[in-house]
Amino acid sequence: MKSVALTIGLLMIGLGSAWAAERVAGPSEKPAGSGMIIHPDGYVLTAYHVVANARRIVVVASGEFRMPGVVISADPEHDLALLKVETVGLAGAPLGYAGAVQLDQEVVVVGFPFGLREVSVTRGRIAAVRTKGVQRVFQVDAAVNPGNSGGPVFNARGEVVGVLTTKFSHPSGIVPEGMAFAVPVSYATPLLANIESFDFTAIGKGRKKLKESNGQSLVQAMVRAAVRIETARVADVAPSQQAASPPPESSAKGEAVRAPGSREPVARGRDSSSIPLPDEAAVQKVNEQLRLVQRDELERLGQRGIRPPDQMVLIPAGEFSMGAEDGLPDSRPMHRVYVSAYWLDKYPVKNRQYRQCVEAGGCPFPKDRSSYDDTARADHPVTNVMWNQARGYCRWLGRRLPTEAEWEKAARGTDGRLYPWGNSDEVFKARARAVEQQLMKNGTDSVGTGEFAVSPYGVADLVGNVSEWVSDWYAEDYYRSAPVRDPQGPVRGSFRVLRGGESGDRLLELRASYRGWDDMTYWGPSLGFRCAEDLP
Amino acid sequence: MVKETGSDAGIAFQTILEVEQTARLLAILLDSGRAVINENQAPFDAPGTSNKGLAPDVFEQQLTDMFRSRSGIDLQDLNAAQVPTQAKKLMKELAVISRQVVADAQPEINQSSGTRGFLPAIFGERVASRFTERTGVRIKQTTLVPRNPANAPDSTERSALELFADPSYPREKPISETTAKSGMLRLMFPLYTTRRCLDCHGEPKGTLDRTGFPREGLKLGQNAGAISVMIPIAK
Numbered sequence: 001m002k003s004v005a006l007t008i009g010l011l012m013i014g015l016g017s018a019w020a021a022e023r024v025a026g027p028s029e030k031p032a033g034s035g036m037i038i039h040p041d042g043y044v045l046t047a048y049h050v051v052a053n054a055r056r057i058v059v060v061a062s063g064e065f066r067m068p069g070v071v072i073s074a075d076p077e078h079d080l081a082l083l084k085v086e087t088v089g090l091a092g093a094p095l096g097y098a099g100a101v102q103l104d105q106e107v108v109v110v111g112f113p114f115g116l117r118e119v120s121v122t123r124g125r126i127a128a129v130r131t132k133g134v135q136r137v138f139q140v141d142a143a144v145n146p147g148n149s150g151g152p153v154f155n156a157r158g159e160v161v162g163v164l165t166t167k168f169s170h171p172s173g174i175v176p177e178g179m180a181f182a183v184p185v186s187y188a189t190p191l192l193a194n195i196e197s198f199d200f201t202a203i204g205k206g207r208k209k210l211k212e213s214n215g216q217s218l219v220q221a222m223v224r225a226a227v228r229i230e231t232a233r234v235a236d237v238a239p240s241q242q243a244a245s246p247p248p249e250s251s252a253k254g255e256a257v258r259a260p261g262s263r264e265p266v267a268r269g270r271d272s273s274s275i276p277l278p279d280e281a282a283v284q285k286v287n288e289q290l291r292l293v294q295r296d297e298l299e300r301l302g303q304r305g306i307r308p309p310d311q312m313v314l315i316p317a318g319e320f321s322m323g324a325e326d327g328l329p330d331s332r333p334m335h336r337v338y339v340s341a342y343w344l345d346k347y348p349v350k351n352r353q354y355r356q357c358v359e360a361g362g363c364p365f366p367k368d369r370s371s372y373d374d375t376a377r378a379d380h381p382v383t384n385v386m387w388n389q390a391r392g393y394c395r396w397l398g399r400r401l402p403t404e405a406e407w408e409k410a411a412r413g414t415d416g417r418l419y420p421w422g423n424s425d426e427v428f429k430a431r432a433r434a435v436e437q438q439l440m441k442n443g444t445d446s447v448g449t450g451e452f453a454v455s456p457y458g459v460a461d462l463v464g465n466v467s468e469w470v471s472d473w474y475a476e477d478y479y480r481s482a483p484v485r486d487p488q489g490p491v492r493g494s495f496r497v498l499r500g501g502e503s504g505d506r507l508l509e510l511r512a513s514y515r516g517w518d519d520m521t522y523w524g525p526s527l528g529f530r531c532a533e534d535l536p
Numbered sequence: 537m538v539k540e541t542g543s544d545a546g547i548a549f550q551t552i553l554e555v556e557q558t559a560r561l562l563a564i565l566l567d568s569g570r571a572v573i574n575e576n577q578a579p580f581d582a583p584g585t586s587n588k589g590l591a592p593d594v595f596e597q598q599l600t601d602m603f604r605s606r607s608g609i610d611l612q613d614l615n616a617a618q619v620p621t622q623a624k625k626l627m628k629e630l631a632v633i634s635r636q637v638v639a640d641a642q643p644e645i646n647q648s649s650g651t652r653g654f655l656p657a658i659f660g661e662r663v664a665s666r667f668t669e670r671t672g673v674r675i676k677q678t679t680l681v682p683r684n685p686a687n688a689p690d691s692t693e694r695s696a697l698e699l700f701a702d703p704s705y706p707r708e709k710p711i712s713e714t715t716a717k718s719g720m721l722r723l724m725f726p727l728y729t730t731r732r733c734l735d736c737h738g739e740p741k742g743t744l745d746r747t748g749f750p751r752e753g754l755k756l757g758q759n760a761g762a763i764s765v766m767i768p769i770a771k
Contacts, residue, residue, distance in 0.1 A: 098549055099549050099553070100548055102549070103716040104546045125716070126546075126716065129549060129714045130712065130714075131710065131712040131713075132709075132711045133705060133709045133711075134709060138549075171695045172692075172695040329704065494606050495728075519730045521571065522732055
């Protein structure tokens, strides 16, 4: 149900301009929150959720002066948004240095509570600093109304030190009275960098023009910089929905805002989620194309005297769709990634091959030798190796572990398919039934027996045999900030990524987009690896 | 009108950020030590040898490697690290104590019959209690249903553990609070069930593991508790 709503939301955004043309009158804007002018050229800082999903934004400055606004830059993670209005000479508030804000310090909260026509000025204190998930906030003990949200928190010198947010909840789950949360203004720095003439050196220098800061004029200055923000939301114009007030807090998490220069690529790669999965014929067509490109590329390399290393497959350079929209949170969003050409082992490294390295003194024994020493399993993938051992073996050959992106591209080609063979669940189910009939073997299969699971490039055993170590550190949110060219994974982490579901896994874990992980010192009977190599 | 508060009156946000970084590094360091002990369980358990190969020097080297890979910080060269001075001092102390605990446990580790006693949690508890005695910074391993009643969470810890238990909570992101009232930073650093944990803490739930405790039925990747750090902040 939720995903249906999301799709409708996306459709409507796509049709946004057409709608606007058709319905000239449109719905009227409703108060959505507060904000603050932070630059005389018409820049307004507010909370992201105040303007999320907005079809139209109106910034109302003191004296009921109404100005249409657009989102210049947004940071949904920290709940901040920078708006621009086409008016100059506005009275902006100076920014303070958030690092100097002290616990128990007095602050002033200014905003426009819902249901009141007038601005409210509330005093409070900084009661705590809290960190939870990706958010860090000041806890202010001041009674505020949801309409205040997006509004400024001033220090005693009248400098903005925080932006009120309602997107933070107290970790205990209770909502105590008279408590508000504010995003430290320092987190707005990347947004402010979009303002060409913004003077970062002025931060924390106080107000220039107010010489004798008698209290009254300071409060007036704070009030002048505060603005009310009104929006007409996507939900308000949906024919199936009654206009509701206050506006719903965007079930679609505001993916609607496509701001130029947006810090987070809010809608990156979203489009692919609404495209139905290609059918078997389309998959075969893509396979043919990929093999054609691969063959041409191999020929070209051949002309330069470059031959594929033994038992390695060429994956030509190019983009592919990485991740999934409907999988686990760590594989979202689906996004386009460019990967340079590389060689990848056709099969996982076998016991037989690893033995050569051990006997040459280049590798330590697997941590458990039962499978390694079993001569009947010489052609099974080597298992019970730690990440370091896997990397060590590849280095011994002058190779390396593949990156997560390289593994996934080899496994699913360019069309965003679910499994190496396409999108059919049946393929593996049938296979599982067959295996069950001959009783499950001891964890691994001889390499190359999973012919059904050969990827479009001809790489075998990527899913359904062993999980494979890759070079990247694991970070759950990596896809949201990963580079679009040859991503190498986070700089550091606690766990290394494992790719490729094991034979006993459920379908979700057999998807090419599935990301496993574990301690780099872990080893087990279902953990193996394969190597990659750069093109010369 | 609002009164200007003196610049040295309270704890600054910048200071809190530094102390939070310190607390996080201490949690990673303690967990790195736990991981090294965990990694060496197999030789501990093997009966028949009287030298299990985990001499204090060996441990220290493995701890250094593990911590470097997880934090990017070299314990042998702390002066070069881009971290607050307080963090350097405390990390050094924690590393020294970790080594001492392993040194003191040598007879236990090298029992020729195979030991069942020197587990990651036992190591963690010994290190934490000595560390608290010496530095005044409290470290504690806690989980919602602890095997050791002394590790039961207080209300702040419980709230954080309940959030960690929600699968939608972002992985490896700590929860912290510094209140004006307490003048102390509290940080909860989440831990996760890896494959290695499953032997003792996995399925089938309720059956006894090798230490005689009933298994918790944890699943791979599930939150398995947290390291709680409490650092008083001088004004």
